[in-house]
Amino acid sequence: MNRKSLFLLLIVSLTFTSGIFAQKKVSILGDSYSTFHGYVIPDSNLCWYGVPGEKKENDVTKVEETWWYRFINDRDLQLERNNSYSGSTICNTGYEKADYSDRSFITRMDNLGDPDIILVFGGTNDSWAGAPIGDYKYEGWTKADLYNFRPAFCRLLDYLTRQYPQAKIYNITNTELSDDVTNSMDEVCRHYGIINIRLHDIDKQWGHPSVRGMKSISEQVAQGMLLSKKSCSR
Structure with a gap:
C-alpha cells in the first residue's frame, strides 16, 4: 500500500471514529467489572473496585484505570450515568438461588439518564451463579420468567430499545462464561439488532480485570463499535 492510500485510509478511519464518538453521552449498565467507589449512580450500589479499607488481589486502584473511564476519557466522551452494581445478575436469580430483584439489571434498566x-x-454473575437459563421469550414476560436468564435478557434489550430509542446500544460479553450465557447473548442481540462485542484474552486477577485487562476491554469495545459502524456503512 502506497503512502497516498495509507493517508486516505487514515482519513476514512478518523471520519468513522468522529461519527461514533464526538460529543456523545455514555451510560453504563453493569456489574462489578464496571464499578468504582464514588463513581456509580445511585451511590448505594455495591462496588468491587476502589472501596476504602478493602484490599483485593487486583492492581486496579484508580478510577482512571477502569475500562469505562479509559474508554470515555480517551475519546472525549461524557459520562451520563454509571449504574453498575457489584455481584448483580441480569435476571432476578442470584447466588445460591437468592432473589436479586433488588439489584438485577432488569430492575436498574430504567435509571440510565439521557444517553446517546x-x-x-x-x-458474568448469571454464569458464575448458575442462574436458570430458561427459554427465549420476546414478549409477554411473567414475573416468574424474569428469574431466568434468557427471558430476562430479552426483556432487558426490549426495554432499552423502546425506552431509549435515540441511543445506540452495545452489549459486551465477558470471556470465560458458560456456553449457555455466551450463546444466548449472541442470539438475543441478533434478534434486537444490537451489536454484541465479544471480548477475548482479558487479563484478570481475582476473577476481575487487572489494569492490563481494563485497557484491553476499552480497546476492544472501541474497536467493536468502529467495526460495526464500518459494516453498517457498506
Whole structure:
C-alpha cells in the first residue's frame, strides 16, 4: 500500500471514529467489572473496585484505570450515568438461588439518564451463579420468567430499545462464561439488532480485570463499535 492510500485510509478511519464518538453521552449498565467507589449512580450500589479499607488481589486502584473511564476519557466522551452494581445478575436469580430483584439489571434498566450510547456489560454473575437459563421469550414476560436468564435478557434489550430509542446500544460479553450465557447473548442481540462485542484474552486477577485487562476491554469495545459502524456503512 502506497503512502497516498495509507493517508486516505487514515482519513476514512478518523471520519468513522468522529461519527461514533464526538460529543456523545455514555451510560453504563453493569456489574462489578464496571464499578468504582464514588463513581456509580445511585451511590448505594455495591462496588468491587476502589472501596476504602478493602484490599483485593487486583492492581486496579484508580478510577482512571477502569475500562469505562479509559474508554470515555480517551475519546472525549461524557459520562451520563454509571449504574453498575457489584455481584448483580441480569435476571432476578442470584447466588445460591437468592432473589436479586433488588439489584438485577432488569430492575436498574430504567435509571440510565439521557444517553446517546448505552454499554451493557453483564451476564458474568448469571454464569458464575448458575442462574436458570430458561427459554427465549420476546414478549409477554411473567414475573416468574424474569428469574431466568434468557427471558430476562430479552426483556432487558426490549426495554432499552423502546425506552431509549435515540441511543445506540452495545452489549459486551465477558470471556470465560458458560456456553449457555455466551450463546444466548449472541442470539438475543441478533434478534434486537444490537451489536454484541465479544471480548477475548482479558487479563484478570481475582476473577476481575487487572489494569492490563481494563485497557484491553476499552480497546476492544472501541474497536467493536468502529467495526460495526464500518459494516453498517457498506
